[in-house]
Amino acid sequence: MAHAAAAHHTSLGLDSRKMAFWAFIGSECLLFASLISTYLIYKGRSLVGPYPHDILNIPFTSISTFDLLMSSLMMVLALAAVQRGDLKWAKVWLFLTALLGIFFLAGQVYEFTSFVHEGLTLQRNLFGASFFVLTGTHGAHVTVGVIWILTLWSRALRGKLGKANALTVEICGLYWHFVDVVWIVIFTVVYLIQ
Amino acid sequence: MSGTKGLTSWLTTTDHKRIGLLYFWTAFVFFLIGGLEALIIRAQLARPGNTVVSAETFNQLFTMHGTTMIFLALMPLSAAFFNYIVPLQIGARDVAFPRLNAFSYWAFVLGGLFLNASWLLPNHPVPDAGWFGYANLTSREFSPGPNIDFWLLGLQILGVASLAAGFNFIVTILNLRAPGMKMMRLPVFSWMTLVTSFLIITAFPVVTVALVLLMFDRFFGTHFYLASAGGDPVLWQHLFWIFGHPEVYILILPAMGIISEVLPTFARKPLFGYTVVVYSGVLIGFMGWGVWSHHMFSVGLGPIADSVFSGTTMLIAVPTGVKIFNWLATLWGGQIRATSALHFAVGFIALFTIGGLSGVMHASPPADLQQTDTYFVVAHIHYVLFGGTVFGLFAGMYYWWPKMTGRLLGERLGKLHFWLMFVGMNLAFFPMHFIGLLGMPRRIYTYAPELGVAKLNLVSTVGAFLIGVSILVFLFNAWRTRKRGKVAGNDPWGGATLEWTIPSPPPPHNFDVIPTVASRLPRWSMTQLKAIPEGAELEKPHAPAGSWWPLVAACGLPVLALAPLTHTLWVAFLGAAILITGIYRWAFEPFEV
Numbered sequence: 001m002a003h004a005a006a007a008h009h010t011s012l013g014l015d016s017r018k019m020a021f022w023a024f025i026g027s028e029c030l031l032f033a034s035l036i037s038t039y040l041i042y043k044g045r046s047l048v049g050p051y052p053h054d055i056l057n058i059p060f061t062s063i064s065t066f067d068l069l070m071s072s073l074m075m076v077l078a079l080a081a082v083q084r085g086d087l088k089w090a091k092v093w094l095f096l097t098a099l100l101g102i103f104f105l106a107g108q109v110y111e112f113t114s115f116v117h118e119g120l121t122l123q124r125n126l127f128g129a130s131f132f133v134l135t136g137t138h139g140a141h142v143t144v145g146v147i148w149i150l151t152l153w154s155r156a157l158r159g160k161l162g163k164a165n166a167l168t169v170e171i172c173g174l175y176w177h178f179v180d181v182v183w184i185v186i187f188t189v190v191y192l193i194q
Numbered sequence: 195m196s197g198t199k200g201l202t203s204w205l206t207t208t209d210h211k212r213i214g215l216l217y218f219w220t221a222f223v224f225f226l227i228g229g230l231e232a233l234i235i236r237a238q239l240a241r242p243g244n245t246v247v248s249a250e251t252f253n254q255l256f257t258m259h260g261t262t263m264i265f266l267a268l269m270p271l272s273a274a275f276f277n278y279i280v281p282l283q284i285g286a287r288d289v290a291f292p293r294l295n296a297f298s299y300w301a302f303v304l305g306g307l308f309l310n311a312s313w314l315l316p317n318h319p320v321p322d323a324g325w326f327g328y329a330n331l332t333s334r335e336f337s338p339g340p341n342i343d344f345w346l347l348g349l350q351i352l353g354v355a356s357l358a359a360g361f362n363f364i365v366t367i368l369n370l371r372a373p374g375m376k377m378m379r380l381p382v383f384s385w386m387t388l389v390t391s392f393l394i395i396t397a398f399p400v401v402t403v404a405l406v407l408l409m410f411d412r413f414f415g416t417h418f419y420l421a422s423a424g425g426d427p428v429l430w431q432h433l434f435w436i437f438g439h440p441e442v443y444i445l446i447l448p449a450m451g452i453i454s455e456v457l458p459t460f461a462r463k464p465l466f467g468y469t470v471v472v473y474s475g476v477l478i479g480f481m482g483w484g485v486w487s488h489h490m491f492s493v494g495l496g497p498i499a500d501s502v503f504s505g506t507t508m509l510i511a512v513p514t515g516v517k518i519f520n521w522l523a524t525l526w527g528g529q530i531r532a533t534s535a536l537h538f539a540v541g542f543i544a545l546f547t548i549g550g551l552s553g554v555m556h557a558s559p560p561a562d563l564q565q566t567d568t569y570f571v572v573a574h575i576h577y578v579l580f581g582g583t584v585f586g587l588f589a590g591m592y593y594w595w596p597k598m599t600g601r602l603l604g605e606r607l608g609k610l611h612f613w614l615m616f617v618g619m620n621l622a623f624f625p626m627h628f629i630g631l632l633g634m635p636r637r638i639y640t641y642a643p644e645l646g647v648a649k650l651n652l653v654s655t656v657g658a659f660l661i662g663v664s665i666l667v668f669l670f671n672a673w674r675t676r677k678r679g680k681v682a683g684n685d686p687w688g689g690a691t692l693e694w695t696i697p698s699p700p701p702p703h704n705f706d707v708i709p710t711v712a713s714r715l716p717r718w719s720m721t722q723l724k725a726i727p728e729g730a731e732l733e734k735p736h737a738p739a740g741s742w743w744p745l746v747a748a749c750g751l752p753v754l755a756l757a758p759l760t761h762t763l764w765v766a767f768l769g770a771a772i773l774i775t776g777i778y779r780w781a782f783e784p785f786e787v
Contacts, residue, residue, distance in 0.1 A: 010369040011371040011375070012368055016369050019368065020365045023360075023364050023365065026395065026396070027361075027395040030400055031403060034403035034433060038407065038418070047423060047424045125424070126417060126418075126425060129410065129418055133406070133407065133416070
């Protein structure tokens with residue numbers, strides 16, 4: 001993944017790709033802020049049930065939250081491995097990061113399916129609409145992250161993820177941690193403070 | 195693949211200058227289309243009870259006129275200058291991400307074509323709910339056809355294009371400055387590009403969410419904006435204007451940047467109060483986030499919200515006014531050369547001030563209640579966006595045309611263009627203040643003679659066609675200049691900034707040696723910039739490589755958007771596959787700048 005920007009002298013001494021990614025994360029904050037605001041504005045305005053307290057399963061979601069937090073830890077370990085040029089452990093940690101991400105997504109699929117069975121659909125009420133769009137958008141972000149991490153993992157399997165690629169992994173890590181932080185906010189706002 | 199001739203070289207180019215030219219001409223074509231729509235609107239309104247177009251077509255015309263001018267003409271014309279001029283002004287070889295830049299351009303073209311494709315379908319299902327598409331008008335219940343779908347999907351594609359460009363220019367300006375080009379030595383146009391880019395990356399996610407919610411309402415049966423199911427149509431207004439007001443500054447700040455370059459050059463004086471102009475621009479960027487509800491006074495948000503937004507709106511006029519005085523002080527006592535570019539820049543100051551004043555009038559809720567949804571508001575927006583942005587952009591065209599093409603636009607034709615446009619613009623839009631205050635609502639396809647606005651409307655129509663004539667003069671001038679224009683040389687104007695140190699048009703690598711900057715006005719300083727630093731080794735200039743993958747990735751977007759329109763799932767998979775293929779090949783292709 002040789003990139004043009006790496007060859008440039010940079011005015012702020014920060015790699016251009018990393019800076020662009022921070023700007024991207026700033027932009028994403030506004031995206032999730034708008035979705036979370038929409039959720040909060042419509043809280044308690046559903047005309048028919050099911051309502052949040054009927055349906056949200058805090059113990060189950062706590063486990064998937066813990067799972068996603070652990071995947072962030074795996075990502076940190078993966079980056080550390082790549083930075084010291086340890087390909088063997090980079091493979092292990094990257095795989096585990098992606099696996100925990102997939103577990104999270106599986107949990108979300110299970111959660112969505114059981115909600116639909118209990119009568120909460122996109123069309124049912126405002127809670128359903130704003131809940132599914134908010135958590136679905138987050139889930140789409142996790143999916144992109146998993147694909148990205150698996151791509152890095154496949155590079156590692158072919159021995160193409162050396163120290164020189166540390167920045168690539170670091171940026172992927174930034175994305176992954178950001179998605180994780182957004183989930184902490186969603187978990188708090190949607191699940192814990194009902 | 196990295197040649198400089200032929201269609202392929204344009205399709206794969208990653209050179210910021212060529213992408214700038216692509217942006218320019220594409221946006222100019224959309225500007226002509228939007229202008230044509232405006233002329234049909236004015237022909238319909240020339241006299242009472244006119245029947246040039248039906249009420250339905252009229253709705254489509256004003257919707258597409260607004261949407262086209264804002265998203266397909268003015269923003270990308272500004273982007274054309276960001277692309278062409280900013281890397282030259284900051285002393286860079288290209289933007290930070292040349293292929294992302296190409297992707298932005300192609301996503302913009304395809305989004306624009308997608309939006310306008312609605313004209314070509316049977317029965318013309320063209321968007322017809324106004325450029326800010328208020329909720330309820332846009333719900334499936336009241337607009338069952340695909341009209342609004344074209345609008346909301348097209349705007350999402352355009353949003354992707356703008357966001358990608360925003361990230362690119364933030365990094366370019368912060369990170370690719372030549373040695374010695376400190377932030378407070380940055381030319382004002384580059385500064386305003388930076389502020390605009392920050393506004394783009396923060397405002398567009400909000401409108402994306404507004405559009406996504408609308409998409410769910412229309413395609414998946416949710417009730418985000420449906421009052422009957424507990425939803426709130428006002429949520430759309432909040433989300434749209436939280437984007438919409440920063441968008442106004444996205445449209446005007448680049449033009450302010452342009453005239454901050456043009457005025458000093460033709461007054462042969464440094465910009466008066468550079469620091470204050472820069473800080474005012476940044477302040478406008480911040481304050482632009484706190485005024486959105488002044489678009490919604492008539493909703494009835496309550497006295498507290500109305501008072502707060504009224505106050506912030508009046509406050510934002512302060513940094514704007516500061517800039518106007520700085521520009522006037524720049525001209526004061528200068529050795530004025532009354533070129534066409536300066537005519538347009540001074541025209542900007544005069545007309546934008548009128549638009550700004552009527553803007554402060556709307557800031558007072560009781561006055562706004564009289565003016566809202568009348569032609570008064572139409573007059574205001576056109577003084578700001580036509581008298582302001584369009585005049586600023588033409589100032590930029592006359593100023594940078596020689597840099598971009600190597601030849602100067604004709605001055606006599608340029609001044610004819612200016613005067614026709616200046617007179618036409620005032621004839622077209624000044625009477626609208628009165629038309630509005632006399633009670634004619636906007637967006638109504640006709641009016642009765644008893645309203646007493648027939649003469650004023652006729653004057654306005656004559657003005658609009660005069661603007662049309664002035665654009666023809668400009669096009670003739672541009673066409674004539676290709677062969678007969680005066681050859682520009684490096685610096686036809688005696689400009690102060692780095693773009694004037696290199697040939698016109700610049701070579702692919704821009705600078706033989708990256709300059710070292712020692713002052714805010716390198717070409718006017720006693721300390722003079724050293725064109726070639728002593729002992730510097732000449733780098734071997736290399737032509738930028740081309741790439742197909744930005745174009746391929748961008749093609750995935752309209753295909754994805756076709757899926758909901760055609761209700762076919764495999765189209766969505768096809769679009770995603772094209773997009774993902776494009777991104778992967780892009781990420782893994784060897785690429786050197």
